[in-house]
């Protein structure tokens with residue numbers, strides 16, 4: 001009898017919780033914050049026929065708009081695919097926006113060095129220098145000089161870039177921690193760092209760097225795991241409105257998370273804790289790892305409401321969420337002294 005009552009109470013609570021979670025996700029903002037910022041989904045790395053993609057800018061923009069992305073960067077290799085004309089066709093308020101970018105593409109000693117430029121006004125020519133680190137720095141400098149945001153792409157593509165290289169680079173605050181291209185070795189292996197390990201090495205070394213997930217999509221005509229198809233990695237940016245300046249400011253501030261399939265209803269740092277609300281998806285189960293200095297897992301929390309209470313003295317705390325489906329999400333580091 002007792003058990004039965006407990007079951008009924010639990011069912012009622014589940015229904016209430018589902019209702020609350022529905023309320024919380026409506027419009028992407030929590031109901032108790034009038035005029036709150038919203039989440040915007042975007043892919044920062046895509047190719048068209050202007051470099052080695054298989055589809056026109058129109059076809060690529062259509063794919064992302066049809067799949068309910070809010071913003072998209074067409075990042076062709078050493079080519080600026082201009083967005084003004086495309087935006088007259090595709091942009092619509094609060095629904096879709098193309099942001100201008102380029103994949104500044106070069107190499108050093110036979111190793112590929114690809115640095116994306118976001119919110120770019122004019123073409124940036126790639127620069128070569130005498131080491132991988134110096135080449136990255138030269139291109140970061142060129143992108144900064146063009147008043148755009150630099151991001152280091154797929155470090156393990158061609159096993160080109162290590163955390164040791166990146167420790168020598170300044171003015172770089174974005175790193176791909178997930179890239180959907182099948183040839184980029186996100187997980188490392190054979191003695192090479194995974195992108196998560198690389199990120200932790202940089203954070204531990206004192207770098208203020210945010211992690212992004214991207215498609216690096218080239219192939220829209222055929223879907224196959226051996227191809228670089230769209231829809232594999234994205235960021236969710238929290239901003240007041242869908243506008244170039246707002247998205248840029250939020251990316252620069254690290255007010256976003258990266259995902260390969262997990263949606264979060266909320267991420268917040270308050271009351272001395274980092275709190276995350278995961279949006280449940282079918283039967284999927286979730287584990288969240290709160291990670292600190294040296295890549296050490298400080299705490300693992302199962303379920304959809306993981307929280308980490310700061311102990312004081314942590315250099316940084318970030319979170320990686322793993323779903324039973326194989327999908328991941330990456331929550332940006334909270335740095336000691338900034339909370």
Ligand SMILES: [Zn+2]
Pocket residue numbers: 103114153154
């Ligand atoms: Zn590339």
Ligand SMILES: [Zn+2]
Pocket residue numbers: 045046047103216
């Ligand atoms: Zn690319």
